[in-house]
Amino acid sequence: MNPVIEVTNLKKYFTTPRGMLHAVDDVTFTIERGRTLGVVGESGCGKSTLGRTIIHLHESTEGQILLNGKDVTNLKGKDLRQAREKMQIIFQDPYSSLDPRKTIDSTIREPLIVSRHFTKSQIDQKTQELMDLVGIDERLRKAYPHELDGGRRQRVGIARALALEPEFIVCDEPVSALDVSIQAQVLNLLKKLQKEKGLTYMFVTHDMSVVRHISDDICVMYLGQVVEKCSSKELFQNPLHPYTRALLSAIPSTDIDKPNKREILRGEITSPVNPKPGCRFAARCPYANEECLKLQKQEEVSPGHFVRCCRLQEISSSYN
Amino acid sequence: MPKTTGHAKKQGGFATVMKQMSKNKAAMLGLVILSTEIILAILAPYIIPYDYSFMDMTNMFAKPSAAHFFGCDDMGRDIFSRVLFGARYSISIGIIAVAIGSAIGCTIGAIAGYFGGQVDNIIMRLLDIIQAIPGMLLMIVISAVLGPGYFKTIIALSIGTISGMARLLRAQMLKERENEYIEAAQSINCSKFRIITSHLIPNCISPMIVSATMGVAQTITLAAGLSFIGLGVQPPIPEWGAMLSAARQFIRQAPHLVYFPGLAIAVTVLALNLLGDGLRDALDPKLKN
Amino acid sequence: MHQKEIKTDMPFLSIKDLKVEYKSDGQIVHAVNDVSLQLERGKTLGLVGETGAGKTTIAKSILRILPDIGSHIANGEIYLEGENLLKLSENDMRKIRGNKVSMIFQDPMTALNPVLRVGDQIAEVVSLHSDNNNRAEHEKRAKEMLEIVGIPAERYYAYPHQFSGGMKQRVVIAIALACNPDLLLADEPTTALDVTIQAQVLDLIAELRNKYNTAMLLITHDMGVVAQVCDTVAVIYAGSIIEYGTKQQIFKHPSHPYTIGLFGAIPDMNEDEEWLHPIDGLPPDPTNLPQGCSFSPRCKFATDACRKEAIGMYKTQDGHDCRCCCIEAVMKGED
Incomplete structure (x- = not known):
């Protein structure tokens, strides 16, 4: 057991004119060194906020974040800068995540300059190494982001993230803006880098086929809460939470002989602003009853498989 | 069409802007007029045929002629020399006042735009108060308090440009701040100062340049206006507005006293506006194709 | 008025040798190159391809809503029920748009006017295409349409911001279908939506298509959506159709190296694989297409012949065409 990141009861609320927006609500998980945790969910479920809160782009409202066993939840100033290294x-949008007025070279160089750990010649050398590592041609060194395609831009974003040799990287939908043929190039690169450098990833995405390919473990999020958490294999073989099942069945399969039996969801999505204590999926859940309006607890149904659903015992028998 | 082609066009800031501008004939005309005026203004002491304050009473109200291209004024001073020399004052007042105003305005706007919240609120309300006073009135009040003179006029005019610039930069910053590259800069430990100066301002600067160019034109007319009512630069300094002001009582018997300084102001303002329009198009990446 | 020529022995929609060019910075962008396709009533044709392959341009050419400045249809004919749309006057074209042919745009967030009630936006389309001025009747029709797309009629008076993304897209579909079009052009109708909502919307579209026997041109980059909805598929690369066939033919026997590569690059939902198989390289610059086959610079089967001259369509099976001159080598290489 060598956890790099341990998150306990993490909460992130935003104040909005209509009340408290529960973007991340009571999330707990650990990620072992060299492994990938996939976080899946639909838009607005808080998966991006979760990643940003862990690396302190947002301040957490409650809960604890441990990095290599050290509490980094409320760091400020110099300690925060050290932890952030x-x-x-890695961001979702390869278009807005690079400064349009900076060359590729100066974008990759910037973290090295800001850290003040390196001399000029070390920075030159490291920039070169990073460009080779992510596969950017030397001739693009002085190019501007708008001259590059999405895949190459994303490589620049990866090089920038790797510059300070981090141990943990939040990948926030890094391939969802890319075409499939380019997406595969970037996914392979991320996997290669993980193997070579022993990186630990938290991979945020809405694409189930991507998350299945890259993750060791998966958290399924719905409106700020983790509704199911288990190993990647287990999730796809034995999904238990009604939402996970609906999500998996909704993916259009490319196998035309086996069209999936889809569980079409009805009902409207609950608002994450001042939510009621019960199950947030209840309004769309085909199995919901009064019990679901009570506070839901996360339970371990089999070793390493956690589900947040009070009616699991009753409804799982109806699954086939 | 997509930009995903990997097809590279080199972009070196200034050169590209000039290339874009060269397609716009009106803007190039503005640039040519303005550069000519600035060069003439700089060389004015060497090329003017007469001293601008030399009074030749025999030539009072002389009509334009070969000896005096623009004629002479009520004290027999050569108007051509005075207009040429006056360019030094009028144009420099415009440029310096806008430069000072923009520098202060940008700093205030950057602070308000980046930090937001209470800081933003306080700054913006103060600017609201300043903007609630009509521009010309504000300038008259400041000039009246400071008194007339070249530098005091510049100060009065620069205060007037601050709030517009601050608002513009703030609005730009609020828009740019939403981009992920700002979060990326935070995540690699860039300080707030570095984020503002190295990332935000370079991305907000284009509209500021355009606005400043147009601002110079506006400031020149305002300076002329101040001189006209006797608050700006004082005679015998041949500032264009002051010349107009002095000439207005003779407008019936010798209209050429009004024509030439008036024309100088009009041409300069037109040139600056043409240039500003051209810059707006050249600096806007959306209009690049 | 010119004589309307109507050819009767034609499929419902037939595009012949369509060629669209844009002018950009003095360079010519070859957006669509010699595209030909046919579509029958009640059928769905999927246009599949990557960003910038020219899919949307084809749809916009049918409606003749390409931007006026810089783009023009250089060549080709588009027949709808035997009538050449490219020869119609703008006035006649206006009667076709929204009435016979309508389009669903990709982004539901920007397609609706935020200051008008959603119901009124549907009613407006109805009134524009109806002969009478009976306001109440248009409103009734709009309410019907809302019910059809699964939104209660009482939400007629709601504003777009009160709707979620999926509901907005359903309103956009209601608007597109309000005049019972014969041809529906759906440009990535579900790309901006979550998968669970996407499933609802796709079901809805399929249901309505069956009910009204509408022909549909579905533009997407998602192979899964194609598998679910389409009857025939055209794979577009760099503005040309490089493979064309029924869904079974394309999914079971992809023949063009690009199509094969496209399937290979998608992470498999049923099998574990250590590495994905991306297609090397990048799509070509549309201002400067390579000579011969436009996929040849990325193709591992490419020979000198591929790089020389334009490649024609080869029939691999009845109704299955493939723009590749090395099919045999490709088929062997695949086994």
Whole structure:
């Protein structure tokens, strides 16, 4: 057991004119060194906020974040800067995540300059190494982001995140803006880098086929809460939470002989602003009854498989 | 069409802008007029045929002629020399006042735009108060308090440009701040100062340049206006507005006293506006194709 | 008025040798190159391809809503029920748009006017395409349409911001279908939506298509959506159709190296694999397409012949065409 990141009861609320927006509500997990935790969910479920809160782009409202066993929850100033060098992020949008007025070279160089650990010649050398590592041609060194395609831009974003040799990287939908043929190039690169450098990833995405490919463990989020958490294999073989099942069945399969039996969800999505204590999926859940309006607890149904659903015992028998 | 082609066009800031501008004939005309005026203003002491304050009473109200291209004024001073020399004052007042005003305005706007919240609120309300006073009135009040003179006019005019610039930069910053590259800069430990100066301002600067160019034109007319009512630069300094002001009592018998300084102001303002329009198009990446 | 020529022995929609060019910075962008396709009533044709392959341009050419400045249809014919749309006057074209042919745009968030009630936006379309001025009747029709797309009629008076993304997209679909179009152009109708909502919307579209026997051109980059909805598939690469066939033919026997690569690059939902198989390289610059086959610079089967001259369509099976001159080598290489 060598956890790099341990998150306990993490909460992130935003104040909005209509009340408290529960973006991340009571999330707990650990990620072992060199492994990948996939976080899946639909837009607005708080998966991006979760990643950003862990690396301190947002301040957490409650809960604890441990990095290599050290509490980094409320760090400020110099300590925060030190911790951040170990935790980096790769962004979703390869268009807005690079400064349009900076060359590729100066974008990759910037973290090295800001850290003040290196001399000029070390920075030159490291920038070169990073460009080779992520596969960017030397001739693009002085190019501007708008001259590059999405895949290459994303490589620049990866090089920038790797510059300070972090241990933990939040990948926030890094391939969802890319075409499939380019997406595969970037996913392979991320996997290669993980193997070579022993990186630990938290991989946020809405694409189930991508998350299945890259993750060791998966958290399924719905409106700020983790509704199911288990190993990647287990999730796809034995999904238990009604939401996970609906999510999996909704993915259009490319196998035309086996069209999936879809569980079409009805009802409207509950608002994450001042939510009621019960199950947040209840309004769309085909199995919901009065019990679901009570506070839901996360339970371990089999070793390493956690589900947040009070009616699991009753309804799982109806699954086939 | 997509930009995903990997097809590279080199972009070196200034060169690209000039290339874009060169397609716009009106803007190039503005640039040519303005550069000519600035060069003439700089060389004015060497090329003017007469001293601008030399009074030749025999030539009072002389009509334009080969000896005096623009004629002479009520004290027999050569108007051509005075207009040429006056360019030094009028244009420099415009440029310096806008430069000072922009520098202060940008600093205030950057602070308000980046930090937001209470800081933003307080700054913006103060600017609201300043903007609630009509521009010309504000300038008259400040000039009246400071008194007339070249530098005092510059100060009065620069105070007037601050709030517009501050608002513009703040609005730009609020928009740019939403981009992920700002979060990326935070995540690699950039200080707030570095984020503002190295990332935000370079991305907000284009509209500021355009606005400043147009601002110079506006400031020149305002300076002329102040001189006209006797608050700006004082005679015998041949500032264009002051010349107009002095000439207005003779407008019936010798209209050429009004024509030439008036024309100088009009041409300069037109040139600056053409240039500003051209810059707006050249600096806007959306209009690049 | 010119004589309307109507050819009767034609499929419902037939596009012949369509070629669209844009002018950009003095360079010509070859957006669509010699695209030909047919579509029958009640059928769905999927246009599949990557960003910038020219899919949306094809749809916009049918409606003739390409931007006026810089783009023009250089060549080709588009027949709807035997009538060449490219020869119609703008006035006649206006009667076709929304009435016979309508389009669903990709982004539901920006397609609705935020200051008008959603119901009124549907009613407006109805009134524009109806002969009478009976306001109450248009409103009734709009309410019907809302019910059809699964939104209660009492939400007629709601504003777009009160709706979720999926509901907005359903309103957009209601608007597109309000005049019972014969042809529906759906440009990535579900890309901006979550999968669970996407499933609802796809079901709805399929249901309505069956009910009204509408022909549909579905533009997407998602192979899964194609598998679910389409009857025939056209794979577009760099503005040309490189493979064309029924869904079974394309999914069971992909023949063009690009199509094969596309399937290979998708992470498999049923099998574990250590590495994905991306297609090397990048799509070509549309201002400067390579000579011969436009996929040849990325193709591992490419020979000198591929790089020389334009490649024609080869029939691999009845109704299955493939723009590749090395099919045999590709098929062997695949086994």
